[in-house]
Amino acid sequence: MWHWLPSVLPRKMPLFFRLLVLVGLAHCLLIVSYALLSRSQPLTIHVSRAVFQDNRIIRVLPFVRNTGQLNRVFEKVGKSHTSRSGFSAIKSQKSKLRIRRSEKGKTAVEGGAKKSEKKIKNVHGVVQELPKIKIKKSKKGQKGSVNEAVKPVEKPVAPPPVILPQKGPKQSVDEKKDKLIPAELVAPKKSVVQQESVAEVQSVQNTGELENVIEESSLSPELMDIEMAGSDDGSPIVLGQQEFELLQTYRAIYEEMNQQWHPPVGLRPAKQCIILVTINEKGCVSQVCAEQPSGVLAYDLAARMAVNRANFPKGVWNQQVRLHF
Amino acid sequence: MMEFGVKKRVCLLVTCFFISVLADAPLEFAVTAQSFQPLKLLCAVDETSGADCQRTAQQCAQLLTASGQFLATVERMPLPTTKQPMADLVQRGYAVALFFSGDEREIYWRLYDTFDVQLLVGKKNNIDASAGYELAVTIAGHVFQLLTNQDNSFTSLVAACKRLPGRGRTQAALCLIHPFFDLGVFVPVVLVAKGNNFGPRWHSTRSVIFYSQHMPTNIRLMSVDSQKISRVITNFDGQNMTPAIASDGRVVLALSTKKGMQLFNYHFDESSKKGVFAQLTHEKGDCISPSFLNSDEVVFCHIDERNVPRIGVLEISTQKTRWLVSGALCPMASPTGREFVYCKRINGFLQVFIYTISSQKMRQLTRDAKGHKDECSWSPCGNYIVCSVELGRGSRIAVVCVNDGALRFITPANEYWSSPCWSPALYLPFSFGKNQ
Numbered sequence: 001m002w003h004w005l006p007s008v009l010p011r012k013m014p015l016f017f018r019l020l021v022l023v024g025l026a027h028c029l030l031i032v033s034y035a036l037l038s039r040s041q042p043l044t045i046h047v048s049r050a051v052f053q054d055n056r057i058i059r060v061l062p063f064v065r066n067t068g069q070l071n072r073v074f075e076k077v078g079k080s081h082t083s084r085s086g087f088s089a090i091k092s093q094k095s096k097l098r099i100r101r102s103e104k105g106k107t108a109v110e111g112g113a114k115k116s117e118k119k120i121k122n123v124h125g126v127v128q129e130l131p132k133i134k135i136k137k138s139k140k141g142q143k144g145s146v147n148e149a150v151k152p153v154e155k156p157v158a159p160p161p162v163i164l165p166q167k168g169p170k171q172s173v174d175e176k177k178d179k180l181i182p183a184e185l186v187a188p189k190k191s192v193v194q195q196e197s198v199a200e201v202q203s204v205q206n207t208g209e210l211e212n213v214i215e216e217s218s219l220s221p222e223l224m225d226i227e228m229a230g231s232d233d234g235s236p237i238v239l240g241q242q243e244f245e246l247l248q249t250y251r252a253i254y255e256e257m258n259q260q261w262h263p264p265v266g267l268r269p270a271k272q273c274i275i276l277v278t279i280n281e282k283g284c285v286s287q288v289c290a291e292q293p294s295g296v297l298a299y300d301l302a303a304r305m306a307v308n309r310a311n312f313p314k315g316v317w318n319q320q321v322r323l324h325f
Numbered sequence: 326m327m328e329f330g331v332k333k334r335v336c337l338l339v340t341c342f343f344i345s346v347l348a349d350a351p352l353e354f355a356v357t358a359q360s361f362q363p364l365k366l367l368c369a370v371d372e373t374s375g376a377d378c379q380r381t382a383q384q385c386a387q388l389l390t391a392s393g394q395f396l397a398t399v400e401r402m403p404l405p406t407t408k409q410p411m412a413d414l415v416q417r418g419y420a421v422a423l424f425f426s427g428d429e430r431e432i433y434w435r436l437y438d439t440f441d442v443q444l445l446v447g448k449k450n451n452i453d454a455s456a457g458y459e460l461a462v463t464i465a466g467h468v469f470q471l472l473t474n475q476d477n478s479f480t481s482l483v484a485a486c487k488r489l490p491g492r493g494r495t496q497a498a499l500c501l502i503h504p505f506f507d508l509g510v511f512v513p514v515v516l517v518a519k520g521n522n523f524g525p526r527w528h529s530t531r532s533v534i535f536y537s538q539h540m541p542t543n544i545r546l547m548s549v550d551s552q553k554i555s556r557v558i559t560n561f562d563g564q565n566m567t568p569a570i571a572s573d574g575r576v577v578l579a580l581s582t583k584k585g586m587q588l589f590n591y592h593f594d595e596s597s598k599k600g601v602f603a604q605l606t607h608e609k610g611d612c613i614s615p616s617f618l619n620s621d622e623v624v625f626c627h628i629d630e631r632n633v634p635r636i637g638v639l640e641i642s643t644q645k646t647r648w649l650v651s652g653a654l655c656p657m658a659s660p661t662g663r664e665f666v667y668c669k670r671i672n673g674f675l676q677v678f679i680y681t682i683s684s685q686k687m688r689q690l691t692r693d694a695k696g697h698k699d700e701c702s703w704s705p706c707g708n709y710i711v712c713s714v715e716l717g718r719g720s721r722i723a724v725v726c727v728n729d730g731a732l733r734f735i736t737p738a739n740e741y742w743s744s745p746c747w748s749p750a751l752y753l754p755f756s757f758g759k760n761q
Contacts, residue, residue, distance in 0.1 A: 262360050296473060297472045
């Protein structure tokens, strides 16, 4: 040990080594504490049945992983729909959401979800779904650049039509909604597969539009006020790619469990039955482990039976899923 | 070398620690049921076992299915000796299996969790030919309690009156029926065959039933015990009806006065060796159908001079009444005393409602327009309500599930059954299954 060290150290050297070790330990401590403290808290998202059956519009932003609206939307729905039937999903996520930089690193949107949300709403309250078309990036600050960017939407390349941003500040929110929300974009009417394909379409390298839209927004403060006021009820849900994929998984599991989970009537378990399901790479349930029995045997058995019958979506294949019944 | 080994271990530990800290947690979902379904249960009878075994399995299946929480089916099959048959049962949707085997003397029954192929409970019972349904009731009760963690009412009975066919005066016999067996399986036990009897009420602790009997001049209050011996309790002028007995022995009953029917408190005076009746209500109209919520509070029905009913709760100590529901009648307190069931007319038909005392909320239990639901009574477990359903000239007894309002008839359509009252105790109150 320590072969390379001279056998006799100068007088100051041991002190130096001790200091070095101390600093090293302090660093280790810092790293460990950072790892512990910065670990994201489980984000609880309550998803009631209405999320998927209500006429809620879900828009997916290209080049954006998270917008932070997923949680907000679920919370809102959870508050407005106080039905006894509900479904909630909990996912470990980092609280700090980021919008991906553009390829050239010029996109101004970066940082917290609130910031990105605000800027997106500022434009027209609704974020466009962008088709798979290459668009020439227009110059910053140029008026009319948004409209120019939207023009290619008319081409029949992608199924969802793109919505033109309305500028008129005197327009009522409802009127705008009527104009801005096409029926095709209403999320519940699409199948999971269709929505996934839409998400794929949107993952195109097109960064200029977003940038221009943001630049445009700063020019119309009146519109911003209107949109902010109207955004609380019925405004479209703007999601990032990652959130959208997560939503698809939630939806698939939600629908599957809705079909399978039918406990016997009148059972009153004192606590939740928590089941940890291991799904193999083929999508089959390979292991079912009751982490916490509810205390009512029939309830636990019914839960296990539901899990056993369920076909889990691809998003959770080769993963573990913890189900709270 | 030792030092290096220690370091290696420390490094491994640190790595494991970091992996455990930074590893992704599994996805978590909380699922709430949108609908309910009974749990599938297989009653498997060994191929080599006798007829008694088969009969007991069938009776168990009938009891468990009638509870509404299980869907039990009976199959004759060889008892599994490996795990594969159990896996097949899981594939067929059976989460639990109840295996019966035995001979003419004994029955072995074992309840298995088919997922883990784990024995949950198993017992050996002697077959007593004179026992009738007791064995099935015992096994089903055991299984039910283990699986649901709830009390069951398999051992209880329902007292009801069956109108006897014949000309002249109406005759109604006081009978006992089983709330979970069909009349074909459990033949009704006739307690009082003579007279026009109605309004039976069970004693809270003893195997005694009080009932009212129509007489030429009045309606008298009678009692019948497990030996089928009838006694006259009160024979005042007018009507003597519907006594309610609290768990501490306190008795309240409805008696006729000049102002109509009123509630009276009955107690036996030790010094004079006489029963004393103290009037509790002084309302205009009739106060009927008392039922104890607790030892000091009685829920009852008051029908005013305009024939409009309402339900109130009388505090016996202060003799103050608070009115809860108007337009409702026939209240009956639940075994816990936290709620009561009553009937109210909705769209021309009497329907069953449940009123929760603490929250002062009412819940409509039945909704179908297939007859008047009347004369409700709770099961001892609190999960079911028995009532009479009157449609046209017929009247049947039905059991309503409190949880989902599902209605199941227990008497045939071609007979007239009325005034059902569920026994309060969780034991076999009378000579169970034995008929004259």
